[in-house]
Amino acid sequence: MTVTPNLTSTTTRRHGHTVHSYLLTAPLAHPGTDPAGRTIDIFAREYVPDGGEDLPRLLFLQGGPGHGALRPTAPTREIGGWLGEALRHYRVILLDQRGTGRSTPVDAASPDALGPTPAARAEYLTHLRADSIVEDAELLRSALGSGPWSLLGQSFGGFCITTYLSRHPEGVREAFFTGGLPGYAHDPRTRADDIYRATYAKTAVRNERFHAQFPGVERTVRDICRHLDGADERLPTGERLTSRRFRMVGMDLGRTGGFDSLAYLLEDPFVSVHGEKRLRTPFLLGVCDRVRFADAPLYAVLHESIYAMGGATAWSAARVGETLPGFTDETDAGDRDAPVYLTGEHIRPWLFDEDPALRPWREVADLLAGKDDWTPLYNADVLSRTAEQGVRTAAAVYLDDMFVPFELSMETASHISGLRPHVTNRWEHNGLGVDGAGLFRTLRELALDH
Structure with a gap:
């Protein structure tokens, strides 16, 4: 074990690679303005291929918010994808973003660990956004004595890269986005409402395509909703399942x-x-796996805050959804002329009553939704000089992306100087997990081909 100021490291061998594990002590409130001097742990793993001790470093920023970094388990799976391709050229660092994995995790079972009151817990969570994640990364880079490194960001990880380029372009050598160019990064007046209108529109299109490709599925969704509005069906976690x-x-x-x-x-x-119509147990198990947040409460609690700059989000997803046909909470599943759509990344306040893992966070989520003094996450002037800073950038932008709308991503791309987009409809939002090696190779070639 190696110990340096604020950084502890251990080394082992896994999957044919040297693996360094790092634990860094960081201030909760960057840049250390917290009078209480609170600190948190930041954990990261570095994979080093044999003979690659002098390779440049690449930092992977995970999608989310609220999910820990990749945990490789088999060479033929994770290391056979984008990670394996990256390890041909880089030492790769897998960072647990603060509040996730082993980086002082926020656990659904223990909200009291963040503070004695909902207000104290909400204040704590304001320090878990992209700006703080970027400052953690810079602390780690400094502690490792590393020069500018490369970044790969999936989804929310790409939002973090955009913040990184806005705040610390001097720390970045290359930046690769996959489904993660945030909308309106150039406009500090952005409201979360603008983002949600765009994502609801994309979600409606995906619903219609789903109905067209699988005839009968629209009727099944209506039947299930109508049944749930009148029957007491229980998920394996014990609570009643509602149609919404x-x-x-x-x-x-x-x-x-x-x-x-x-x-x-x-x-x-x-x-x-x-003689009574009921939902099958395998169906209820499948639904439960898709709608529960026990393993990632931060995803639900913080989701709207990733779009917040300036004013309050005020439960934007709920407010906007209630104005759109097919997305209102209360639907008439028997009215064939009124659409009944499945929803996407749209967190609504009732979820904190219906999901047992989120009930302790209801007051906290309300306070975050009402916060009206969020700090900006992006700097348009700095982004417009990215190429001048010597940073090479490339982005995979998906035409059919339901979570990060194509049009908004391309608008942001036009404001990041030198960024080269790879536009495709071959994959959806999770392209990095499906063809990671090919996608990473393409982005790297684009970034280097200036």
């Missing part, structure tokens, strides 16, 4: 293979029990 929560399975509509996954879930949902 069931519709959250629509997250799958934005993933490669998601149409098929949902079609299989919906192909035979009902069973007759003593």
